[in-house]
Amino acid sequence: MSSLLSIKNMSVNFDTPRGSLEAVRGVDIEIPAGMSVGVVGESGSGKTVMCRAAMGLLQGSTVNRTGTVIFDGHELTAMSKEQVRELFGSGMAMIFQDPLTALNPVRRIGVQVAEGLRIRLGMSKSDAMVRSKELLELVRIPNAAAVLKSFPYQLSGGMRQRVMIAIAIACNPKLLFADEPTTALDVTVQAQILQLLRELREDLKMSMVLVTHDLGVVAGNTDYVAVMYAGEIVEYAPTTKLFADMRMPYTEALLDSIPRVDHKSGTRLSVIAGRLPDPTHRPAGCGFAPRCKYAQEKCTTDHPELKADPDGHIYRCWFPIGGAL
Amino acid sequence: MAGSGTAHMRNTVDSVLTVRDLTVEFRVAKDKIVKAVSGLSFDVVRGETLAIVGESGCGKTTLARAILQLPPPNSGEVVFDGTDLTLLPKENLRSARTSMQMIFQDPISSLNPRMTVHQLLDEPLEIWDRGTRAERDERINKLLFSVGLEPDLVLNRRSYEFSGGQCQRISIARALALDPRMLICDEPVSALDVSIQAQILNLLLSMKETFGLTMLFISHDLAVVKAISTRVMVMYLGKICEVAPPDVLYSQPAHHYTRALLNSVPIPDPTKQIRTELLQGEPPSPMNPPSGCRFRTRCAGASALCSEQEPQLREVSSGQFVACHHPIV
Known part of the structure; x- marks a missing residue:
């Protein structure tokens, strides 16, 4: 192997x-x-x-x-x-123990998920947002459209960790x-x-x-x-x-x-x-x-x-x- | 009457602590009220270790603090040793608290870093005027020995010089200084590594025997609870779901929530992995709990009845009480 x-x-x-x-x-x-x-x-x-x-x-x-x-x-x-x-x-990608400190507290979830897509995959802003929503759905976040516009403090610990996972898998590591x-x-x-x-x-x-x-x-x-x-x-x-x-x-x-x-x-x-x-x-x-x-x-x-x-x-x-x- | 019933109350003369219809609510905004503990009743008899288990936000810590009147509950009775603490004047409450001590989750921040171990242990003894200087020093040495610390090595050091496990030993010694009848432990081992966790759990078990203590043990960890308790109470959103002796509760849970909780505990054996249907979603907000049974929104066995009527605790097998309209048989 x-x-x-x-x-x-x-x-x-x-x-x-x-x-x-x-x-x-x-x-x-x-x-x-x-x-x-x-x-x-x-x-x-x-x-x-x-x-x-x-x-x-x-x-x-x-x-x-x-x-x-x-x-x-x-x-x-x-x-x-x-x-x-x-x-x-x-x-390679990494997810951390404490999702609250790993996420940027002053940026919306959507922007944080889309960041990697835009930098690594060269997606346009609107394509990256569409893909971000799909990623949030992939990690089974209910009501993904609303979560895209939320800030980390508005989510529970479990939801934040799902967002971290979405960010980590965004570019297919x-x-x-x-x-x-x-x-x-x-x-x-x-x-x-x-x-x-x-x-x-x-x-x-x-x-x-x-x-x-x-x-x-x-x-x-x-x-x-x-x-x-x-x-x-x-x-x-x-x-x-x-x-x-x-x-x-x-x-x-x-x-x-x-x-x-x-x-x-x-x-x-x-x-x-x-x-x-x-x-x-x-x-x-x-x-x-x-x-x-x-x-x-x-x-x-x-x-x-x-x-x-x-x-x-x-x-x-x-x-x-x-x-x- | 509101609440989850009283069928599990034993009402014996042996009760050290009896809590009746306890309600704690916090006003967080003009018309937003967090219902942390809602009409809860239970009793703890002499020599028992009652474990209270549940997820974050279920009200277990609030309950422990309300028992000690920190802060006092909105309504309900807390009868300790025959006296209702909610009715006591401030000064009497202070003296009542000497026989009811608390151990907190974070051992390092619960000890004053400016005080030496000697000062930490001497403080309660001095305030309550327990003996002369020499008698107090002897008592302090005994306490340190009993929790497995060498007095000569630790007396003049401060909390930041110790590891988490050692700090928790000091906290236990301090809690035992005034010879309490009851120890309330709020997640005492959650912040510790597994090997240290075992040491502290064993220490609590032997302290309980040596000092004849009655314990209230709050934890989110079902495995820890199983190792230390003699009776377990499962809480969800400020209410009781189930009360039973540990071996019964773990082998044949009657409440759907208890079963879901048990199924989510990872078992350290690759051959014993259970892959059942997991509990979906997260608990609803305690500001607006569901009508009827508070667990119904996540329960696989919920019916129309569950939204209309609140289930009351009833005995389903000897010593096992469950608040569910459709218990698992």
């Missing part, structure tokens, strides 16, 4: 007054064309930084990105800012980055938005990177999952494989710590003791070792390399669950 996006040995460091903060550390990942890949981890694990760095959205003198990012045959890391920007909209797209929404609205994304992906043959902290969202909406911890990908496998046969102790601990509607009530949750390691002083060994119930001496001294099972299941652990294959 060809990969649409491939990230090779990418690291992202931020210069801070406390020293260099290593947000993403030697990430390798392939996003296969037409697939949905979940990126899951806790706050501070580097999932958002990884996506933004891959798109080249992190800039400034305090950001140091190393490694290679290849998208659809273009080596993004060797291109200028302007050249990368040409790919936004028709190549090949890859959609969705960064916690439903975290700010109620469960019933979340279910609607996730269903919409599933349908749009199928209709438009679009690949998706879905960033989330919610393993439930990952389970029902992705083909592959990457689990991140302390800036690294610690496990990567097809979604069904990962849930059925997880190899990385962190993934297991994360899954055990979440309350579930399909478990009996009143059951005590397992707890992951301790906290994420300080990103300015990464430990020598495995980042999860101090919190891991399977940790041995080697884990605190030697940094584990990525290992792959014969079936392609990737993990970063000296003593994986189920032993070495």
